[in-house]
Structure formats: structure tokens, C-alpha cells
Amino acid sequence: MKKIIWFALAVVLIGIIIGIFMWLYAFRKADISVASKKADIEIKAADLLKNFTDNEDTANKTYLDKVVLVSGIIDKISEDSTSVSIYIKNPEDMAGVMCGFNKAAIDKSTLKKGDEIRIKGICTGYLMDVVLNKCALEK
């Protein structure tokens, strides 16, 4: 009899633990940036753009959802109430890479137009520029 009680208790306990883990999994907060993630691909911003302008479908297959680390020159920094955008573009190019940051994930005080920069973020696709979001600055 005692054995059965212990067994039932163990089953209930394991059930609760699994339940808690499922709950945590289902309602886990989305990261505000990829700061803690390792880059899957490292590439110059201009080369990333070229891959998308050459063949968008192939580039989508290669880069979508990947953490991409791009390097290039800051063309423009803009912000709204909750986000910061850094636009990486070579002066001679028509387009570039648009990097979106959560405001809490970036200190832009030392950054200015013309600076060389390395940024990693999740590639979400190509519109007028290649777009990265959840970005983080990389040293």
C-alpha cells in the first residue's frame, strides 16, 4: 500500500515538473537582441546586399532566420520611442543593410555616421535593403 502511495506521489510530482517546463517553454519571453547568440554567418554588408540583389530566393534560403554578423560603414542612425535603426551602406552603393535594435539593447552615444561597425542580427529578408532585427553591436 505504501509503495503505491509513493508511486502515485512520484507520478504527480513528475507531472507537475513537466507541466512547469512546458509552461516555461510556451510562455518564454522573446529575446530583445541576439547579444548572447553566436553568429551563424559573418559577411561584409555590401556582399550580403549583393547576394540578395543577385538572387533573392537563393539568398532567402541561405540567410533567413540566421544570426548574421555584418561589417560596414554607418550611413545613418535613426530612432523612435522604442527602437534604434542603424543603416549600413557604402557611400557609392544605392542600398545597404538596415539593422533594427531594441532601444534597451544599444548604447549609440559613441556612434556616428562614417564609423566602421560590426553588427549581428537575425536576417528577416530584403525590401529596399537587407533587413536585420534584434540586433546587437559586436566588438
Added chain:
Amino acid sequence: MKSKVLLVAFLAVVQLANAQKYIAKTGHVWFYSHTPMEEIEAHNRQVVSILDASTGDIVFNLLNKSFEFKVALMQEHFNENYMQSTKFPKSTFKGKITNLDKIDFKKDGTYTAEVTGDMTIHGVTKNITTIGTIEIVNGVITAKAKFKVIPKDYGIQIPQLVENKIAKEMEVTVDIPYSAN
């Protein structure tokens, strides 16, 4: 030869000057789903839009994967199960402001804009008409609109299991500040 090239260049410049095109690359579009069971909202702050003040042509393009949710799993479901964002990466609207004569882009103010055009979501295109506003403050133009999108209209299947948690109508809000180009 040289004069021809110059003429073409000159015409291109004249056209550009006439076009009065405004571009936004970090526009904000968000949607809101309300049911008694659950509140869901997702924000996309990387919306591209081009507004041609001389013709009233207005275009919005956004990447579905740029929508950010508070809960990570919701974002996964949105992209993988509902929007199929790998197959259909973009949502677009291409239309026209039909009461252009009522809007003076040179003068500060808040104008009502009637917009009609084609919305493409999940590979399905539908003609929609809605009322938005054009706000001009110190010469800076912001386009705003709020309308409903019914996922079913765009062939988006919501499984029965979560039917109570996802609204039948999504409330979509558009807020696009333009810069002159």
C-alpha cells in the same frame, strides 16, 4: 552623343524633382488580436513605404519575419504555421490616395486620406479601401491608418485548438514617418 546623355540626365533630374517622392524605411506597423482568452500584439518597425505626393501612389512593403512578439513561441507559430513566412516572406500594399486634391503636402495640418488598393498577405491579394490620415508637422509627413484584417480572407488557417485565443479580425495600425527624397 554627349548632348543626348546630358538631355537624358536632365530629364531624369526634372522628373525626380517633379515626383515629390517620400520614402520611409523604418515605418511602424502593428497588429492586435483580442479575445477573452488572450491578448496578442506584434510590432514591425522596419516597414518600407513610398509615397508619391504628385500622383497619390502609395506603397507599403514589410517582411513578416520582422514582426516582434513578446512571447517567442507566438512568433514561431505566426511565421511557421499561419503566415508561412519562408514561402511568403513579404506582405504588401500598393494603392492610391483617391482624394489627393484635399491634401496640401506643403502645408502643416492633419488631412483625411481615402486610400484604395491591393493588399497581398500570405500570397493572396485583395482589394481594400480604408480611411487614413496624413499628418504634416514642420513639413514632416506621417501617414496613419487603422483597419481590420480577417486572416481567413487571406487563406490563413487557424487550427480549432487555438481558435478561442486568436481573434477572427486583427486590428492593424500603420504609423509611417516619411523623409523627403
